[in-house]
Amino acid sequence: xxxxxxxxxxxxxxxxxxxxxxxxxxxxxxAHCQDILKSHIGHKTEVNHTQLMxxxxxxxxxxxxxxxxxxxxxxxxxxxxDQQVLSRKQEAILFLFTLSSLSTQQATSIPIPIxxxxxxxxxxxxxxxxxxSASKLESTQPNAARLAKFRAQRxxxxxxxxxxxxxxxxxxxxxxxxxxxxAISQTNEKTLIFSTDPKAVVxxxxxxxxxxxxxxxxxxxxxxxxxxxxxxxxGVGMIEQSLCHYLQTQLTEYYRLIAVLETQLSSTRTNDxxxxxxxxxxxxxxxxxxxxxxRLRMRMMSICVEGAKDSHGGALVNLIxxxxxxxxPFVRKFTHELLEEVSRPFFATLHxxxxxxxxxxxxxxxFVTADSSLGHIPYVHxxxxxxxxxxxxxxxxxENSNPDSEDISGLRENGKKSxxxxxxxxxxxxxxxxxxxxxxxxxxxxxxxxxxxYSCLDxxxxxxxxxxxxxxxxxxxxxxxxLERSIDTAYQLASHRLFxxxxxxxKLLDHLSALKNFLLLGHGDFTDQLMETLAPSLARPAxxxxxxxxxxxxxxxxxxxxxxxxxVDVLRRLDARILEYSHGEIGWDVFTLEYKVNDxxxxxxxxxxxxxxxxxxxxLWQMKRIQRALDKGWMRVTGDARNFIHLPELESEWHKVxxxxxxxxxxxxxxxxxxxxxxxxxxxxxxxxxxxxKEGDLDALIEAHRTYLDRTxxxxxxxxxxxxxxxxxxxxxxEIFGYILQFREAMDNFYNYCLSRSxxxxxxxxxxxxxxxxxxxxxxxxxxxxxxGLLDRVKEYGTAFSDRVQTLVHHLQVHPDLDCRxxxxxxxxxxxxxxxxxxxxxxxx
Amino acid sequence: MSTKESERNSSAQQTLDxxxxxxxxxxxxxxxxxxxxxxxxxxxxxxxxxLAAVVQELRREGAHSTADNAGHVR
Numbered sequence: 068x069x070x071x072x073x074x075x076x077x078x079x080x081x082x083x084x085x086x087x088x089x090x091x092x093x094x095x096x097x098a099h100c101q102d103i104l105k106s107h108i109g110h111k112t113e114v115n116h117t118q119l120m121x122x123x124x125x126x127x128x129x130x131x132x133x134x135x136x137x138x139x140x141x142x143x144x145x146x147x148x149d150q151q152v153l154s155r156k157q158e159a160i161l162f163l164f165t166l167s168s169l170s171t172q173q174a175t176s177i178p179i180p181i182x183x184x185x186x187x188x189x190x191x192x193x194x195x196x197x198x199x200s201a202s203k204l205e206s207t208q209p210n211a212a213r214l215a216k217f218r219a220q221r222x223x224x225x226x227x228x229x230x231x232x233x234x235x236x237x238x239x240x241x242x243x244x245x246x247x248x249x250a251i252s253q254t255n256e257k258t259l260i261f262s263t264d265p266k267a268v269v270x271x272x273x274x275x276x277x278x279x280x281x282x283x284x285x286x287x288x289x290x291x292x293x294x295x296x297x298x299x300x301x302g303v304g305m306i307e308q309s310l311c312h313y314l315q316t317q318l319t320e321y322y323r324l325i326a327v328l329e330t331q332l333s334s335t336r337t338n339d340x341x342x343x344x345x346x347x348x349x350x351x352x353x354x355x356x357x358x359x360x361x362r363l364r365m366r367m368m369s370i371c372v373e374g375a376k377d378s379h380g381g382a383l384v385n386l387i388x389x390x391x392x393x394x395x396p397f398v399r400k401f402t403h404e405l406l407e408e409v410s411r412p413f414f415a416t417l418h419x420x421x422x423x424x425x426x427x428x429x430x431x432x433x434f435v436t437a438d439s440s441l442g443h444i445p446y447v448h449x450x451x452x453x454x455x456x457x458x459x460x461x462x463x464x465x466e467n468s469n470p471d472s473e474d475i476s477g478l479r480e481n482g483k484k485s486x487x488x489x490x491x492x493x494x495x496x497x498x499x500x501x502x503x504x505x506x507x508x509x510x511x512x513x514x515x516x517x518x519x520x521y522s523c524l525d526x527x528x529x530x531x532x533x534x535x536x537x538x539x540x541x542x543x544x545x546x547x548x549x550l551e552r553s554i555d556t557a558y559q560l561a562s563h564r565l566f567x568x569x570x571x572x573x574k575l576l577d578h579l580s581a582l583k584n585f586l587l588l589g590h591g592d593f594t595d596q597l598m599e600t601l602a603p604s605l606a607r608p609a610x611x612x613x614x615x616x617x618x619x620x621x622x623x624x625x626x627x628x629x630x631x632x633x634x635v636d637v638l639r640r641l642d643a644r645i646l647e648y649s650h651g652e653i654g655w656d657v658f659t660l661e662y663k664v665n666d667x668x669x670x671x672x673x674x675x676x677x678x679x680x681x682x683x684x685x686x687l688w689q690m691k692r693i694q695r696a697l698d699k700g701w702m703r704v705t706g707d708a709r710n711f712i713h714l715p716e717l718e719s720e721w722h723k724v725x726x727x728x729x730x731x732x733x734x735x736x737x738x739x740x741x742x743x744x745x746x747x748x749x750x751x752x753x754x755x756x757x758x759x760x761k762e763g764d765l766d767a768l769i770e771a772h773r774t775y776l777d778r779t780x781x782x783x784x785x786x787x788x789x790x791x792x793x794x795x796x797x798x799x800x801x802e803i804f805g806y807i808l809q810f811r812e813a814m815d816n817f818y819n820y821c822l823s824r825s826x827x828x829x830x831x832x833x834x835x836x837x838x839x840x841x842x843x844x845x846x847x848x849x850x851x852x853x854x855x856g857l858l859d860r861v862k863e864y865g866t867a868f869s870d871r872v873q874t875l876v877h878h879l880q881v882h883p884d885l886d887c888r889x890x891x892x893x894x895x896x897x898x899x900x901x902x903x904x905x906x907x908x909x910x911x912x
Numbered sequence: 913m914s915t916k917e918s919e920r921n922s923s924a925q926q927t928l929d930x931x932x933x934x935x936x937x938x939x940x941x942x943x944x945x946x947x948x949x950x951x952x953x954x955x956x957x958x959x960x961x962x963l964a965a966v967v968q969e970l971r972r973e974g975a976h977s978t979a980d981n982a983g984h985v986r
Binding site for chain 2: 078079081082085092099100104105106126127130136139140143144146147151152153155158160161162163164165166167169
């Protein structure tokens with residue numbers, strides 16, 4: 068130990084009080100200090116006076132920016148120069164300066180840690196600045212600095228925010244950062260994991276903030292992966308494609324935002340030293356504000372992506388549309404935009420369908436689907452082929468003009484079938500903003516156009532229409548009102564056209580009235596004529612009938628009645644046929660008229676309808692037959708019986724027969740009048756009114772015709788609406804018809820008997836006068852015995868008829884159908900068919 | 913002689929005052945007694961920069977030991 072350091076011990080005692088009591092500590096420290104003193108620190112810094120003064124002054128300026136302390140120092144130095152006590156003044160100043168700079172180096176670094184270099188280790192471990200300096204600093208530093216100091220004292224240094232901002236920018240793009248990264252947990256959900264660096268921690272509030280921001284990154288990666296997946300997948304629908312397109316555009320916008328943010332960040336970093344701590348930097352909170360709008364947008368997109376996974380086409384549009392009813396104007400605007408984009412292919416398809424009746428929907432996204440089993444559905448865009456439409460229709464003509472004989476039956480059903488099953492309506496694919504009523508209209512419009520084009524071979528009109536509509540602009544989601552207007556117009560035009568085609572070109576009305584005139588026996592003279600010519604042959608067994616005879620008879624009937632004035636086309640279609648017959652049936656049972664229809668009229672007059680017509684014809688024809696039989700019988704009863712039969716003893720019997728006969732005639736007349744007026748003509752009027760209105764589409768037309776037929780059949784057959792009792796009245800009617808025919812037969816027998824009796828009587832009288840007119844004695848004796856039997860039968864059938872009519876009337880009076888009830892009233896207008904009890908009571912009295 | 917001695921003492925006192933003021937200005941956190949000792953050592957030819965290092969070292973040591981004292985009872 069050199070003698071130059073005798074004053075070291077007091078120095079040690081002053082700073083380390085423990086050394087006073089502990090010799091070893093003192094010795095250690097003293098030795099340590101001597102080591103330092105003997106070391107070479109500062110040996111080479113031989114500073115001159117002015118240099119040192121400058122250094123001190125700079126140091127002073129650093130400590131207190133106003134110049135007062137510098138002038139004060141200059142004063143002090145001047146005074147020090149005057150003192151002679153010290154020989155080494157300059158060294159003393161140097162000591163003070165060195166000490167000052169050594170201590171402040173540590174002291175000043177504490178309050179502004181965020182300003183210094185971004186290293187987790189930058190924070191000093193020294194936590195014991197002297198009290199005086201600390202108190203001084205506290206008074207000059209803001210609260211944040213004090214907080215930072217507090218944290219520093221706690222020994223848990225925080226991660227620099229600018230680092231976290233950088234990381235967060237990565238997170239926003241779905242990329243893991245250095246301090247926070249994405250991890251995939253067991254449930255395949257992405258979670259955010261913060262680095263567990265012991266040197267620097269991320270505080271919970273910051274973690275929450277980063278979590279909030281990282282949501283965007285998560286959503287981004289979802290959307291991005293969806294878009295990429297769809298990019299490569301085959302058979303992605305057009306609506307999905309446009310969704311992807313929109314998403315891609317949005318993502319590009321998002322990239323732009325991130326790029327801007329990144330530029331901001333880097334500019335902040337270059338200005339690190341000077342501007343840090345001022346208000347222009349990018350912080351996590353600012354970032355949060357910046358991306359706030361995008362968070363909502365991303366959420367919406369992510370929802371769409373989620374929805375797109377399990378819905379398709381129109382349903383997807385529906386899904387997006389369901390978000391437009393949102394109170395938040397931002398969400399509404401966003402979905403509106405999105406929908407406009409996404410619905411574009413839908414509207415393209417709609418346009419094609421609505422104005423040209425072509426279904427261009429390669430991915431089955433439209434709410435109309437074609438039944439591919441029917442074939443002849445061009446997936447080619449018609450306008451993409453030069454002259455495509457005419458070419459196709461040319462094919463159609465070719466197909467239809469050469470129907471093979473075996474194809475005829477197939478073609479007969481074709482019209483109806485192609486109308487009903489070629490295209491189907493899919494409600495789940497219908498966009499909500501269109502509405503179901505409009506959806507139906509659109510469906511029907513396209514169908515009508517398609518039908519006009521392919522089944523009615525009227526493609527010229529459709530092409531013209533298409534050209535016209537193309538000038539009218541395109542359909543867009545934004546213009547729903549305009550859309551509805553165009554749909555309405557298109558619908559009206561198409562259905563009007565369809566009506567025109569059917570009525571003018573295909574003469575639907577002519578066919579309908581021909582059916583009414585011939586099959587529903589509207590032409591009275593024709594029917595009478597036909598009945599007249601056919602009656603003899605129809606009474607024979609069915610197997611003796613020949614079709615050529617029937618057609619010849621039909622021809623005759625047409626020629627001899629006003630039906631000959633009908634158009635050739637109509638008469639050509641009329642045919643007589645023998646139905647399948649079984650043993651024992653006679654001609655009446657198997658004869659039927661037939662009216663042949665072909666494409667495309669058979670859409671309305673389909674197979675079903677024709678069967679109904681035949682059923683009606685059968686019934687009406689039978690009624691006509693009964694009427695005719697009764698007419699003939701009446702002539703016999705009134706005319707011939709009076710003229711040729713002179714049997715006073717049987718006059719009362721004939722009177723009874725006439726009464727029964729009159730009753731029957733009354734019955735059948737009323738029934739016929741009812742069928743003709745209340746049923747057929749009234750229904751016909753409804754149908755014609757509908758046709759004249761020209762409203763609705765082909766479906767409505769078919770429906771109207773079907774209603775007309777059903778109404779007619781039900782009323783003619785006295786259909787009872789109660790289940791299980793539908794055909795009760797029809798069976799009764801048939802029974803009545805049967806009794807009438809049997810009565811007629813019995814009456815004929817009686818007539819024949821009377822005639823022969825009368826003839827015998829005449830013979831006898833002739834013989835009395837001496838004129839011999841032949842002998843037939845034996846016959847008379849036989850017939851004398853047969854008389855009671857004949858009368859019995861006549862009486863029996865007459866009573867049976869009356870009873871049945873009574874029951875029928877009784878039933879009719881409580882019939883749910885008003886027209887039928889009215890028929891009951893007409894039949895029993897004079898209360899002739901009173902309930903049985905009253906009748907019996909009346910008979911007894 | 914006594915007057916000279918007292919004069920010398922007062923001038924030493926003045927010098928120390930000036931140095932103390934400078935020390936205050938430079939924020940060295942030295943008290944008067946320590947300053948006097950240090951100046952004396954410098955007058956004796958100790959390297960000033962090394963001395964500053966020693967003071968710094970001793971300060972830290974002192975803080976350490978007081979922290980130790982506060983931390984656990986001896």
